[in-house]
Amino acid sequence: MKRRSWAEPYKIKMVEPLRMLSKKEREKAIVEAGYNTFLLRSEDVYIDLLTDSGTSAMSDRQWAGLMLGDEAYAGSRNFYHLEETVQNIYGYKHLVPTHQGRAAEHMISKILIKEGDFIPGNMYFTTTKLHQEMAGAKFVDVIIDEAHDPNSEYPFKGDIDLNKLQALIDKVGADKIPYVAMATTVNMAGGQPISLKNLKALRKLTQKYGIDIVHDMTRVAENAYMIQQKEEGYQDKTVAEIVKEINDLTDHATMSAKKDALVNIGGFLATNDPNVFQEARNMVVVYEGLHTYGGLAGRDMEAMAIGIKESVMDDHQRARVGQVQYLGDLLLKAGVPVVKPIGTHGVFLDAKAFYPHLSQDEFPAQTLAAELYVDSGVRAMERGVVSAGRNKETGKHNYPKLELVRLTIPRRVYTQAHMDVVAESVIDVYENAKNAGGLKMVYEPKYLRFFQARFEKL
Numbered sequence: 241m242k243r244r245s246w247a248e249p250y251k252i253k254m255v256e257p258l259r260m261l262s263k264k265e266r267e268k269a270i271v272e273a274g275y276n277t278f279l280l281r282s283e284d285v286y287i288d289l290l291t292d293s294g295t296s297a298m299s300d301r302q303w304a305g306l307m308l309g310d311e312a313y314a315g316s317r318n319f320y321h322l323e324e325t326v327q328n329i330y331g332y333k334h335l336v337p338t339h340q341g342r343a344a345e346h347m348i349s350k351i352l353i354k355e356g357d358f359i360p361g362n363m364y365f366t367t368t369k370l371h372q373e374m375a376g377a378k379f380v381d382v383i384i385d386e387a388h389d390p391n392s393e394y395p396f397k398g399d400i401d402l403n404k405l406q407a408l409i410d411k412v413g414a415d416k417i418p419y420v421a422m423a424t425t426v427n428m429a430g431g432q433p434i435s436l437k438n439l440k441a442l443r444k445l446t447q448k449y450g451i452d453i454v455h456d457m458t459r460v461a462e463n464a465y466m467i468q469q470k471e472e473g474y475q476d477k478t479v480a481e482i483v484k485e486i487n488d489l490t491d492h493a494t495m496s497a498k499k500d501a502l503v504n505i506g507g508f509l510a511t512n513d514p515n516v517f518q519e520a521r522n523m524v525v526v527y528e529g530l531h532t533y534g535g536l537a538g539r540d541m542e543a544m545a546i547g548i549k550e551s552v553m554d555d556h557q558r559a560r561v562g563q564v565q566y567l568g569d570l571l572l573k574a575g576v577p578v579v580k581p582i583g584t585h586g587v588f589l590d591a592k593a594f595y596p597h598l599s600q601d602e603f604p605a606q607t608l609a610a611e612l613y614v615d616s617g618v619r620a621m622e623r624g625v626v627s628a629g630r631n632k633e634t635g636k637h638n639y640p641k642l643e644l645v646r647l648t649i650p651r652r653v654y655t656q657a658h659m660d661v662v663a664e665s666v667i668d669v670y671e672n673a674k675n676a677g678g679l680k681m682v683y684e685p686k687y688l689r690f691f692q693a694r695f696e697k698l
């Protein structure tokens with residue numbers, strides 16, 4: 241058969257030069273950063289796969305949108321454009337903009353949670369869980385078991401185990417469960433999608449008990465693309481249609497627009513509940529700014545409105561997720577242990593399998609991220625015991641089953657050649673894995689420790 245390749249649905253108009261330090265300089269830089277890739281200077285990084293958050297490339301339309309910023313304190317034109325976009329594309333009735341996702345998480349947690357409540361969710365996310373806990377709730381993981389197994393090839397590892405949810409309802413009572421926290425896609429599981437079949441069943445169960453669904457819609461369009469590719473009955477639907485169908489099954493949403501929505505800063509809280517809207521609109525003036533800007537400039541809201549529309553286009557998602565799959569396939573072919581199947585926003589290396597000689601107390605994922613940086617200047621992120629933090633009651637480390645390093649791909653930023661360089665470096669680090677020693681933590685911040693913790697070599 242004749243080969244028919246496809247390529248990105250855009251061409252490059254502006255470039256940003258990259259710098260590569262020598263190996264000696266990188267060795268020095270990682271020591272100075274306390275073996276924490278969050279503490280490296282970006283100038284010292286060659287290919288930056290720390291996160292896909294706020295790191296995507298905006299389109300020329302979005303840049304043009306910045307010039308249309310209406311910087312009025314109240315009632316900015318760009319707010320109304322954003323509001324209309326959220327209503328039309330996402331389908332939620334009410335919008336409260338915020339400077340990023342966690343500000344929306346803060347508000348919805350405060351509004352819906354009472355002290356002593358339980359919040360079930362499809363695996364935790366760092367900031368989401370922290371805000372739930374700070375509002376007085378206990379997070380309960382109800383994701384399917386497959387999500388905790390890096391080798392399970394189940395296509396919808398973001399699905400919720402309804403038996404686990406039912407067991408929680410039976411144990412604590414539905415009145416202690418204000419909502420289920422449902423994320424599209426599940427970041428900590430490796431960027432794994434939830435299926436619409438599962439979400440529909442979840443909706444049925446929660447409605448029976450009067451429990452709401454709060455949708456962490458940070459990567460909803462990527463999730464929709466995976467449904468189109470893999471879930472029976474959705475092959476002829478567009479990403480935009482699937483996004484709408486997902487959202488229509490939920491009550492409220494928090495959004496980090498720094499991911500799917502292709503902006504460098506921005507987020508929002510959306511809801512269909514007029515009472516929640518009233519309260520959030522009131523609360524946002526305390527923490528963020530007036531309800532028509534929520535901590536954002538008018539121009540940021542304009543870029544977000546345009547980015548949301550671009551994010552649900554099929555050809556955009558094919559190239560975005562396709563690039564992630566390309567990197568994943570290179571590593572799979574080389575026999576590198578990665579979370580399977582490959583998710584939508586990054587490739588997750590299984591650090592436990594890289595370093596079977598290291599215990600979780602020696603921080604294998606933190607070690608792997610540091611080794612990768614020293615090898616090639618590629619910056620990745622730890623998603624293991626450091627990210628999981630400590631148990632609120634016992635003060636002991638949480639030991640997650642998944643001890644991962646995330647190679648997160650920014651949208652529309654790097655080329656296929658960059659992916660080749662990354663794969664070659666990961667393969668080298670894997671081949672030298674037995675020489676790696678672990679780390680010890682020498683400074684530990686109280687909240688979200690992975691951002692600022694410091695380490696030394698054992």
Ligand SMILES: *Cc1c(COP(=O)(O)O)cnc(C)c1O
Binds near residue numbers: 293341343495506
């Ligand atoms: C990034 C992220 C958040 C938090 O959003 P911020 O914009 O970083 O505050 C919440 N949930 C998920 C799944 C995320 O990836």
